Amino acid sequence: MASTTTGPLSFDLKGTDGRARRGRVTVPHGVIQTPAFMPVGTRATVKGLMPRDLKATGSEICLANTYHMDISPGPKIVKKMGGLHEFMGWDKPILTDSGGYQVFSLPKTQLDEEGVTFRFEKKGGKKVKLTPERSMQIQQDLGADIAMAFDVCVPYPCDYKNAQDAVYRTIRWLERCKEAHTRPDQALFGIVQGSSYADLRGLSAQLTMGIDLPGYAIGGLSVGEGHSIMMAMIDCTEPSMVKEKPRYLMGVGYPEDIVEAVARGVDMFDCVIPTRYARSGVAFARHGRFRVSNARYKTDKYPLDTNCSCYTCKNFTRAYLNHLINTNEILGSALMTLHNVTFYQDLMRTIRTAIEEKNFEKFRVSFLQEYLAEDK
Numbered sequence: 419m420a421s422t423t424t425g426p427l428s429f430d431l432k433g434t435d436g437r438a439r440r441g442r443v444t445v446p447h448g449v450i451q452t453p454a455f456m457p458v459g460t461r462a463t464v465k466g467l468m469p470r471d472l473k474a475t476g477s478e479i480c481l482a483n484t485y486h487m488d489i490s491p492g493p494k495i496v497k498k499m500g501g502l503h504e505f506m507g508w509d510k511p512i513l514t515d516s517g518g519y520q521v522f523s524l525p526k527t528q529l530d531e532e533g534v535t536f537r538f539e540k541k542g543g544k545k546v547k548l549t550p551e552r553s554m555q556i557q558q559d560l561g562a563d564i565a566m567a568f569d570v571c572v573p574y575p576c577d578y579k580n581a582q583d584a585v586y587r588t589i590r591w592l593e594r595c596k597e598a599h600t601r602p603d604q605a606l607f608g609i610v611q612g613s614s615y616a617d618l619r620g621l622s623a624q625l626t627m628g629i630d631l632p633g634y635a636i637g638g639l640s641v642g643e644g645h646s647i648m649m650a651m652i653d654c655t656e657p658s659m660v661k662e663k664p665r666y667l668m669g670v671g672y673p674e675d676i677v678e679a680v681a682r683g684v685d686m687f688d689c690v691i692p693t694r695y696a697r698s699g700v701a702f703a704r705h706g707r708f709r710v711s712n713a714r715y716k717t718d719k720y721p722l723d724t725n726c727s728c729y730t731c732k733n734f735t736r737a738y739l740n741h742l743i744n745t746n747e748i749l750g751s752a753l754m755t756l757h758n759v760t761f762y763q764d765l766m767r768t769i770r771t772a773i774e775e776k777n778f779e780k781f782r783v784s785f786l787q788e789y790l791a792e793d794k
């Protein structure tokens with residue numbers, strides 16, 4: 419087993435099966451078994467789950483977001499309250515995104531070499547600038563175990579020149595992030611860009627690997643390009659990424675995306691899908707996802723997934739969840755979220771075991787066959 423320590427983060431590559439990797443990430447607040455799924459807790463809460471429930475799902479790390487936490491309550495208050503872990507009552511690892519991605523999705527943002535300027539409604543439409551240095555300051559105040567570099571994630575599709583400019587600006591901003599990032603107990607991850615251009619993906623990966631960091635993310639995907647381009651871009655990027663450090667595919671994704679990305683060498687994932695879909699009444703199960711709020715489930719006495727051992731599946735029927743979601747009851751969101759995140763974590767656990775037992779390819783084929791079967 420190869421073990422690499424870079425600052426506050428260690429990565430142990432415990433085994434491989436083809437390009438799939440079984441590993442372990444160790445940071446100040448604990449250990450993350452990989453491949454890992456990280457539930458999204460944008461405003462220092464995974465919507466609908468108390469920390470004790472989030473633990474019950476098997477989650478070992480969760481996300482929070484720089485842009486949202488800067489708006490409220492502000493990094494200085496979080497720092498004064500002891501940092502994110504104390505503030506939100508989560509004593510396991512946390513990762514924060516850098517805020518660039520969220521800001522780019524706002525209307526009327528202006529991008530220049532210094533950073534991104536956007537209009538901040540809460541402060542009476544005041545103009546606010548997010549820069550690599552400001553993003554690092556906020557993330558260091560928040561105190562997550564892993565901080566993400568401030569990058570330029572272009573929309574899809576994007577013309578070649580803009581994608582190329584974004585690759586070079588992201589590298590220049592990464593140098594500034596590394597310069598500004600001084601907190602010794604927080605790992606900084608670089609982010610590879612390159613949109614849907616194979617040569618830019620390879621270029622961005624090589625330039626990013628040239629900056630020594632504890633881990634690296636594949637960014638700029640899951641932005642509407644679709645599954646096949648996403649996989650093709652991973653194939654253009656992964657071979658240029660160092661093997662001894664963790665790879666994090668940002669914003670991914672559906673179970674079918676995750677399984678195929680693990681097969682291509684990805685270690686870490688985050689996505690709002692299981693939590694966001696739960697609140698809209700969509701449940702994930704072995705045979706695919708389904709909308710439990712549909713009339714056909716009104717008298718269905720079965721659990722969401724008969725293979726699932728979560729509190730929701732052990733105690734409640736689809737009929738009851740149908741009722742809760744259709745009457746917009748808070749408990750509906752909580753129970754659906756608990757199940758969906760447990761489903762994702764059970765999938766990750768099955769993936770890790772399959773890699774350990776050297777039968778990941780057999781698992782990949784059988785999982786996708788059942789999960790994507792047409793005749794649901």
Ligand SMILES: CN(C)CCSCc1cc(N)cc2c(=O)[nH]c(N)nc12
Nearest residue numbers: 458515519571637638639640668669
């Ligand atoms: C809390 N989450 C929703 C945010 C974490 S992931 C956000 C996110 C998603 C995607 N798809 C691409 C990128 C990207 O290229 N760069 C950054 N910084 N973040 C990204």
